[in-house]
Every structure is written in structure tokens, then in C-alpha cells.
Amino acid sequence: MRVLLVEDDExxxxxxxxxxxxxxxxxxxxxxxxxxxxAGLTELFDVxxxxxxxxxxxxxxxxxxxxxxxxxxxxxxxxxxxxxxxxVASFKAGAxxxxxxxxxxxxxxxxxxxxxxRAAGHAAARLTCGALVFDAQLGTFELDGLPLKLTALExxxxxxxxxxxxxxxxxxxxxxxxxxxxxxxxxxSIEVIIARLRKKLGANSIETVRGRGYMLTAAAAP
Numbered sequence: 001m002r003v004l005l006v007e008d009d010e011x012x013x014x015x016x017x018x019x020x021x022x023x024x025x026x027x028x029x030x031x032x033x034x035x036x037x038x039a040g041l042t043e044l045f046d047v048x049x050x051x052x053x054x055x056x057x058x059x060x061x062x063x064x065x066x067x068x069x070x071x072x073x074x075x076x077x078x079x080x081x082x083x084x085x086x087x088v089a090s091f092k093a094g095a096x097x098x099x100x101x102x103x104x105x106x107x108x109x110x111x112x113x114x115x116x117x118r119a120a121g122h123a124a125a126r127l128t129c130g131a132l133v134f135d136a137q138l139g140t141f142e143l144d145g146l147p148l149k150l151t152a153l154e155x156x157x158x159x160x161x162x163x164x165x166x167x168x169x170x171x172x173x174x175x176x177x178x179x180x181x182x183x184x185x186x187x188x189s190i191e192v193i194i195a196r197l198r199k200k201l202g203a204n205s206i207e208t209v210r211g212r213g214y215m216l217t218a219a220a221a222p
Contacts, residue, residue, distance in 0.1 A: 003048070041065070051077075079099070129216055157193045166217060
């Protein structure tokens with residue numbers, strides 16, 4: 001799950017990013033509205049966290065720009081506790097959720113996971129694909145009723161595939177959602193992660209669709 005974190009307070013954004021990364025989110029940070037608007041319009045994100053009081057371009061204008069540019073990623077807006085006018089303006093601009101400052105980062109994590117899950121078309125928190133179960137709210141996987149141990153990169157790839165199970169996910173999209181924007185990525189890194197996941201899930205669990213990408217299926221290993 002790739003998050004665009006738009007917050008000009010370096011201390012707050014650093015603390016939020018550290019917790020999100022510990023929960024296997026990929027986090028890109030923008031500290032002003034101009035950079036945030038550009039990032040949201042040109043890169044792929046699963047969800048955005050948007051502060052309103054930003055340098056250069058305010059948060060509501062950034063949100064309007066994303067929506068006018070047909071960017072439909074879910075957006076959680078950070079507001080002041082008494083910021084009702086900000087909430088109204090943000091709702092009208094296309095916000096999906098709000099969280100008042102100060103807040104617990106644990107609540108932020110739960111809200112982000114719910115937004116990503118619903119945006120992918122899943123109302124229930126527990127998703128299944130054959131013997132594989134993903135609790136999208138807790139961020140845990142089970143296989144045949146037992147906890148599935150995954151590295152951070154494996155978790156990111158598998159969660160992306162699980163949210164789009166039985167659908168082809170483009171290789172470039174997987175790469176953008178698994179690695180942060182400034183990361184150096186080997187050309188075959190996704191293939192390596194997919195191979196490791198097949199060893200854990202079963203040889204037929206992830207299908208390679210030549211020229212398009214990968215698809216998580218309910219097929220059992222031979």
C-alpha cells in the first residue's frame with residue numbers, strides 16, 4: 001500500500017512515516033502543496049494523507065486539483081479539532097475521511113487500511129483467495145489457518161495482489177506500489193519476490209500473464 005503523506009511539519013510527518021513504514025506501508029512525503037499536487041497527478045498511490053495548511057498551495061486546492069485531474073485515490077484529511085469549516089470545504093472538494101489533530105497514529109493506520117480496502121471494492125475486512133486469508137484491517141495473512149510469515153516486500157506485493165485477486169496487476173503498478181519513489185530498484189526485483197511468494201503459497205498461486213503482469217488465483221499447487 002503506497003501512501004502519499006502531505007504534511008509540512010517535519011517532526012509530525014517523520015513520526016507518521018516511521019509508524020506507517022513499520023506497518024509495511026510505502027510512504028512518499030510532500031512538504032508543500034505544489035509538490036503534492038504534482039505527485040498526486042503523476043504517480044500511483046493507494047491513499048493520501050493531506051494536511052490543509054500547506055505552503056505554496058493550500059490542501060483544499062490540492063485536493064480539487066487531484067479530482068479535476070481525474071485522480072480518484074482515497075484522501076484522508078488532517079484537520080484542527082474545531083475545523084468544521086475545513087471539513088465542509090474538504091468534503092466539497094472530494095475528501096473521503098478526516099482525522100482531527102492531535103490523533104493516535106494507530107487510528108490513522110486503521111483508517112487508511114479501511115479506505116484502501118473499500119476503494120478496491122471490498123466491504124469486509126477479511127478477504128479470502130482459496131486457503132489464503134488476508135485481514136486487511138489488521139494487516140495479517142493466514143494460509144490453511146496458520147499465520148503466514150512474510151518479509152516487508154513480500155507483504156506489500158501480496159497485499160496488492162490480494163486486493164485485486166483474480167485480476168491482472170500490471171508489473172509497473174506493482175513496482176510503484178512496493179517501492180518508495182527514490183528507491184533504487186533492480187529490473188528483476190518483482191520477479192524475485194513473486195518467486196518467493198510462490199514457494200510459500202504454492203506454485204500455481206500467482207499466475208504470470210505474459211506482457212501484462214501477475215494475478216493471484218485460488219488455484220492449488222500441483
